[in-house]
Amino acid sequence: MATATPSPKVNHIGLPVLEYRGGKSTLCAGCGHNAISERIIDALYEMGVEPERVMKMSGIGCSSKSPAYFLSRAHSFNSVHGRMPSVSTGAILANHQMTMLGVSGDGDTASIGMGQFVHLMRRNLPMIYIIENNGVYGLTKGQFSATADLGSRLKTGVVNDLPAIDTCALAIQLGATFIGRSFSGDKKQLLSMLKAAIAHKGTVVLDVISPCVTFNDHEGSTKSYKFMQENDEPINEIGFVASFDEIEVDYDSGQIYEVEMHDGSNLRLRKLLEDYDPTDKANAVRTLMESRDNDEILTGVFYINTEQPTFIDLLNVVDEPLSTLPESITRPPKAALDTLMAALK
Amino acid sequence: MATGDLALGQLEGALNTRSRVINDFSINVATVNGSGSQSANSVLLKSIFGMGVPVSGKNLFPSNIAGQPTWFIIRASKDGYVARKRDSEILVALNPETAQADVQALPPGGVVIHEENLNQTLNLSQTRNDLFFYSVPFDKITAAICPEAKLRKLVKNMVYVGVVAQLLTIDLGVVESGLRRQFAKKQKVFDLNFGAVKAGFDYAQENLSKRDPYFIERMNQTEGKIIIDGNAACGMGAVFAGVTVVAWYPITPSTSVIEATADLLKKLRVTPDGKATFAVVQAEDELAAIGMVLGAGWAGARSMTATSGPGMSLMAEFVGLGYYAEIPGVIVIVQRSGPATGMPTRTQQADLLSAAFLSHGDTKNILLLPGSVKECFEFTQAAFDLAERLQTPVFVLSDLDLGMNNWMSEPFEYPSKPLDRGKVLTAEDLERLGGFARYRDVDGDSIGWRTLPGTRHPKAAYFTRGSGHNDAAGYTEDPDEYTAVMDRLSRKFESARKLVPAPVSVKDGTSQIGFLAYGSTDCALRESLDQIKKRYGLDVDYLRLRAWPFAHEIHDFIASHERVYVVEQNRDAQLASLLKLDLPAEQVTKLRSILHYNGLPIDAESITEEFVTKEGL
16 A cells, blocks of 8 residues: 555554654753663663653753653652652552652762661662762762762862762662663663653662763762773663564573563573673672772663562552542442541440 | 648638539659559549549550559549649659658648558658648559559559549449450450459548548539540551551650551451451551552552641652642651650640651642541541542641540440542543643643543653652753642642631630630630630630631631630740731731640640730739
């Protein structure tokens, strides 16, 4: 059949990538965050996620603005500085059928938000928590954040004399079940990681080094494009095969760590670091700590656990969203009140 | 302290010729906390209730786990007064540490029931000669009936119940049936406890001769009534409002609001296959608790938290977000004595202003002010409807006295109206409308329509933010767009005046003098007004406030009186201050304050005295 206009390329739910786009970014040209937004759009499109079934969450900061720049068809909540975890927890409790994608920054997570971050990890709440990590506060013009590396230097010459908080090591220790680090400049790795994150059930923490071109991309910064290009050490190469994709079989299984995801997808981690086992918590934390001493920025999937129950499982809530349960279910009958009253007489 | 001016012999003689004091006195049970006296106190309270006599209980307890002094004051009042009475006539002295001071505090003609050995150690019965002392060997009686040493501390409390019941002529059968209800499913526990009551009763019957004038006699004033604390009532209200997400952080005195809620949810809201139709989360702190409440409210759940002053301060930033981004949520505040940590186990009404304006910027919050346990139930329910209707956090402002003490009440009524889930557009609505603007006032009621995340329509989504936004929820720094939203929020708040519970006109006659009060102050004020009438022949008016923003009736009431006394439980006249912000300038000078803020529940005599002084009567 001949058609007059060529139809645009669509994903497996029939939507073109255009339907996954957001508003125009107001961040600086070249900001790593914009690249991350692009990868989020690609991942959601390629995974065929229904846009209306996503909740986009954020705290406050440059990173937290970015949910406005992707997936306009999803509800979004730009909340309070450092409090994305609690707002997200409430929202997912209200409707646990949704996919939840949160974007935070290093200040929003590791400084003001540390209290809520660690408790979110403990709960293994089903959500994707992306830390757009540039080591500085952009909106207040370039102060160090708590993920800035020891010895890193600001443009003004100020040297950071406190150790960095490794949010990945923390997340692994505290109970999150999918933890990885990537770099906004590594399209392929970040995209695969995001797709696997979408397939995961539980808390995903992706610490994405995302250079701040205005305040932290100079010589002496350890969060610059140049530094990352020179020091990025992937521990594994990430292959992701979605449940609806054709399976290819051309790999050497000895070098691959394969993980069956909840939705039937396959995560294949080609080992680049010798014998790295991404299900070994203690080893994952040790590897991250040792890399600090070697000035390496490890990237890749550090830890994955597909068995751990999520917070929703633990609460044993009904399958339907709590938000829309009808009154006939949420308001007990008169007889229940009568019984309570009789017992108080 | 007037002691020793009246010899006991004279006193007894005087009492013999006078009538007995029937159903009109207070019993102060002085113990140490952690000794398990609570259930004994409750049994005594319910026994008086079971005799048909109006009764109330006030627990004056320390912020401590065990070993510190605690007092439980039970007031029997034939006239139905349930406020704290300034003096207690009867003292059950079980705490050696406070016994002397407690005895000194009794009015002449008072009664002391004490452990026998306090006569040896403290010479207690020699400290005053105008009181009736009953010495009881509680430890010996307890040891005889309770072989298990570990349980004696608890059982001893029930012995005092028996002694008091006998002395006050409370029917043993009433005590028994009360106990039977309390330990309905635990026969052994019942046996042990009733055995103790009986032992105390028998001891008193055989060894004590009644000399004091205090008696409980049967009435029929409690028929059909219930006894409950305000926190349990709030929890019940939340459950019958269909709450689905509860997030909280433990803090005295609000903890039992959530405990009651969670208990009821587990009982009433689990499906036949064992799944919960609710989620209760003990958060890491109050910041997280309110964050969860707003996240859930945004996503469409009926959500609530409960806290008291310090927790409320922590919630400030989020509450402003809820106000500005227009997100429903219910916050029950059980006020305690501030500032700072203050006195966590003592009551106050000192969080009114803070709650009203909680958060930075021009934030204003709706406050519901329950004045009884029944209103705790009703207003907590109403808070959910108002929060969703007005798309804003709604506070229920209770206090420790109302929340943690036992109150008589008419049974609660089942809600007559269906839940009001507010203005929410569905996918079908969006299909019909072709889209919507989240913060646009399309109906002229200053309330925009919202959509819930997950609504399957390409036009359903909007961007929620605490930053400046226009009526389409877009980011703005435009002066006109910003102002338009702020002005609509102001109009929305104004419109709440008609939606919140209206004030109750308790007394409205022709007096030039009016009284205003809210919350737990009500019971003491009613009693005070009776005193003022009886002693001074003044029949003054009284309007009880039940919400902020203030309804127009409050303005009318102030306008129609020459002087208006505002009675409240804080140092800085917070209610009067809030009223002044709302009043025309010429009426501001009409307000006078009667304040009580020592941590104890307000009492009638204190109000009366202050009024008399201020009026120069």
